[in-house]
Amino acid sequence: IRLSVVGISKPKTMDELGGPSFATTLYWLFIKGYFQTTQQMQIEHKKIYGPLWKSTYGPLVVVNVASAELIEQVLRQEGKHPVRTDMPHWRGYRELRNQAHGPLTEMGEKWQRIRSILNPRMLKPKHVSSYSNTINDVVTDFISRVAWLRDTSGQGVMVNDLTAELYKFAFEGICSVLFETRMGCMNETVPEETQKFIFSVGEMFRLSPIIVLFPKSLWPYLPFWKQFVATWDHLFKVAEELVNKKIEGIQQNVDLDKNMEGAYLTHLLLSDQMTVTEILGSITELLLAGVDTTSNTISWSLYHLAKEPEIQEQLYQEVISVCPGDKVPTSSDITQMPYLKAIVKETLRLYPVVPGNARVTVENEIIVGDHLFPKQTLFHLCHYAVSYDENIFPAPHTFMPQRWLRGDDKLKQHPFGSVPFGFGIRACLGRRVAELEMYLLLSRLIKHYEVKPDPTGTAVKPITRTLLCPATPINLKFLDRRAEQGASSL
């Protein structure tokens, strides 16, 4: 297709592609200080090299793709079994301990098989909407926890380090969907085991980028490899206990001849499509993928709603018109809240939690722009840079949910301008559940509280720590609307 666009001229080779040398990249990262703001480096490098450039990290060559058109070209040419990276360190742990790979780490036909088993109950609307009540229970507890936090540690009004609190919400939310078990993260004191799980996830993400810098043969001699293995051991141990508890529960219920539909894990165990080891491998990865992503996105949404009272008021009006009085939103109510959805979309445009996504062309050589790339090329899709492309999103730095609303004058945006959950068959498995969690939490929180910025006026910037996170804690004021309106008509 591309050849016809560029005429019959021969496509250029990868060697002919420009970009910074390894030394230049090191200079940018460590002297210019972009080490923690690599998302911003995408934008700066695009200005210098254009939308397609090559970075070298020692022996590793990465092709950066930073326009919606070119990202579309890469993604539309992926084969039957797309691969992000081979994740040697994560896979290395699983091989060491004879654990199974899950959807994040598996490849080829085995990956396809896992996805075909996991997909239906994670992505099909009728199944996902059946999780509403479970998630709403967690939201109810979060709203109470906010009140408790304000009273005990926020002089009656502040919630400090909101992301840490939302992390507990997201963990509790995804566990309630997967296991139909409550973990106690909304309690005044979070159980020690859960706290250790949360800590282990953080450690694993912290150690991961350090370990991949070293060749595999050196790993056993690295002190942090032992730590890395220990954190994974803990993650698998916690998941295993939860899986075993469910197996026992099912056994008891089957004995009593009870109807056992419900939790995601119950379904996997009963459907007999995977071994218990395989289920454990997948469940552990779902827990990992489903917590920081959701909690960071909700944090950024609330941060902006606090800064933009008019947008917050419009959301509040939408929520109370669809769910007046004490009515708790369900997933069908959410379909009538386009502004809420637009707020989440706009949040994910400004803060794509996965700011750059890797893709390896395993099966085919592909043409992108004027270049032909061989099999096994490692692409880095610069979603962050594209999100701030003013040709696609005018006033790109402004939080403008209305750009996502249908209207006569709405400019047709490029479909690959903002793809925060990825695209195609390897796209996010938890997208629908994450969206449901975000919609239910945001709508109910804003119905209950008016959110206001930190009175100290501290602005919070994003940094990249694998995911795009707030560089400093987000602290916000939560004013109870009921109290404000003199216990009127909530």
Ligand code: HEM
């Ligand atoms: C706001 C929330 C979330 C965002 C923005 C997000 C984003 C992403 C992105 C960009 C990818 C890579 C897609 C690609 O390579 O094309 C991904 C993969 C994945 N996500 Fe999410 N995610 C979120 C929440 C979740 C949740 C709640 C779960 C679990 C229930 C989850 C499970 C996964 C899994 C398992 C994969 C790997 C899929 C595969 O390789 O086959 N995610 N996510």
